[in-house]
Amino acid sequence: MQRPYEDAIVCVTGASSGLGRAIATGAAGQGARAVIVNYAGNAEGAETTAEAVRAYGAQAVTVQGDVGTDEDCRRIVAAAAPFGRIDALFNNAGKTRAARYDDLDALGADDFLDIYRVNVVGPYQMTRAARPLLETSDRAAVVMISSIAGVTGGGSSIAYSASKGALNNLAFALARALAPRIRVNALCPGFMDSPWFDKLGSARARIREGIAQRTPLQVASTPEDIAGSALFLGSPASRHVTGETLLADAGLHLVGG
Template sequence: MRDLEGRIALVTGSATGLGRSMAVKLAERGADVIVNYARSAADAEEAADLCRAAGAQVQVVQADVADPDGCRTLAEAAAQRGRLDILINNAGITRHARDHSDLNALSKADFMDIYEVNVVGPYLMLQATKPLLVAAQVQTGRASAVLNTSSIAGVMGIGSSVAYAASKGALNTMTLSLARALAPKIRVNAVCPGFIGTRWFKDTMDEDAFAKTLQAVEANTPLAAASGPDDIADAALFFVSDAARHVTGELLLVDAGLHLGKARA
């Protein structure tokens, strides 16, 4: 299915993990893709090669979304094509402090760093790309699509740290505000994954601990599943497709039912 043929998509933080999966799936469905990374050029080029193998034209752009100049650099890359049909604000960071009762685990600087990337970054990206998103709507008659990568943490107050959960809660609220404010030319939605078995988790633990984490996730989700990036990306791409043409301001939990908890016997 190449239902996104001819569309221009920009995915922030798309060198690895969920961002890479979404970029590749966009390419497989016909979109040309701007791959963004902050630090790992090798990972970004690998992601770009996968997109090219799917038939996409690809640009690779290094930029930090917490920096207005970085966001403008990304917008300039899209401007070379004259418009932007799809923006996925996927770049995100955390500080791991899973004991939320330990109020000494996070500093003011930790909070500010997380908010700069997870909340301010998506806002700055929209600020920089809004003219291009509007131009796409004018050219095609189809509302442009913005998708924010949020988290179950922002819905349930769980996850890697209090600051991370708070940032994703803020991103959810901003999604609602901007969906209302930018309509009808731009649709804005968010996907809220639960556990995803990517380097985000793997890099913080050894193999044995990661295996035990997978088992625990599977034991505590109604669907008895630990999601991978493709599982989230398949659901996320609904929002940027024409199937979601009447959908804006929605927050979709994709967590194998983790938010429900297991049914008690």
């Protein structure tokens, strides 16, 4: 039985840890021939991801780059050029700045522009740069890693929530623009117990427990839990799915998460 990513060429932005790493290693485990592992600043983490990819027998190419910069996006995509195509592009890189929702002075225009630069403009630039290699594939897919915040208006800050709502709309618009050669979908995870929460120290376990109690499925998801949904959208298994927003939040949106 053929594996979902057999012989696939995959590119994952923000793959040095968390969901990006889980997607990269998951694709390798499902048969990918090569994975482009992008990172912004965590070179050590990117190499850890690359080693995990290679452990599955796939090639791994690490590429430093800020997706908010068009030149960097083109350089990331160029790493896939020797393979002749890109079968699945996962626009996973993102950023936020935490701020209370009722404190409208906590975020300024520069904060919004910086978050949008990475969370919205970055995926657009990556998709634009990758388009020629994606169109060479007979199973091309782009997966925007968004957030339940873009659906419910929650999340770490208003700027982050707004950027993810924009990303969901971008996926919809690009699905129309790039059809029929390229499918584009958005994935909206909820809480993920990822390294982003390391800075919270002892509060991390308390938050994880609280999330598990709130969600209908009574779990606190890990990146590995969510990677399967991302990989589904990037694989031929979803070949008739485009312009969709998939919520993978253990049902948190059902209780206003």
